[in-house]
Amino acid sequence: MTEDERAIRDMVDQWMSASKAGDHETVLGLMTDDAIFMVPGREPFGKDAFEAAVQGSKDIRVEGGSEIQEIQVLGDWAWLRNHVEVSITPPGGEAIRRSGYTLTILRKGADGRWRLMRDANLMG
Template sequence: MTDDEKAIRQVVETWMAASKAGDIATVLSLMTDDVVFMVPGQEPFGKEAFATASESMGDTRIEGTNEIIELQIIGNWAFTRNRIEMTATPSAGAPIRRSGYTLTLLHKESDGKWRLARDANLLTLSQKS
């Protein structure tokens, strides 16, 4: 495994750990300034909208897994295809389970760090197992 592949896998691991911990600042640090997210039923949105949505979740507890199915590196760009299972449990409410795939583009920036630049998230509601 190359150093770049290790670094990209670390970005994915750090993202999941920070999401579970409610550490929005760390998650935001893993994104490029011009990041674009695409999710079903919404117009594409960027870092500011992501931060606002994350902050509005309050004390919602996040649990889940993120398995890298494919990882390809092409110069200073890379993509991952991931399988995600996640559950978001609001402080007052029933758990919401989502699962599915994402296609993520990462960019190695001038500081040598890989950051998420584009993300197509295809998670859908899933039934309780």
């Protein structure tokens, strides 16, 4: 495994850990400012919409994990194919479970850190 592949795996682990901990600032720091998310049944949305959604979910409990299927690094760009399972539980509510595959494009910043730039997922 290359150093970049290890760094990308660490970034995914950090994303999952921060999501579970409700650490939205860390999650936001793991994406580029021009990040775009594509999910079923919704127009693509950017980092600002993602931030607004997570700010409104401070009391939601998130559990889950991911299994990286494939990583390809091409200089300062990379993509990864991942299978993600999450359980989201609102306060006093029932858990909502989602699982599916994602295809993510990453960009390595001037600081050497990998960040999510584009994400398409089929979690349903």
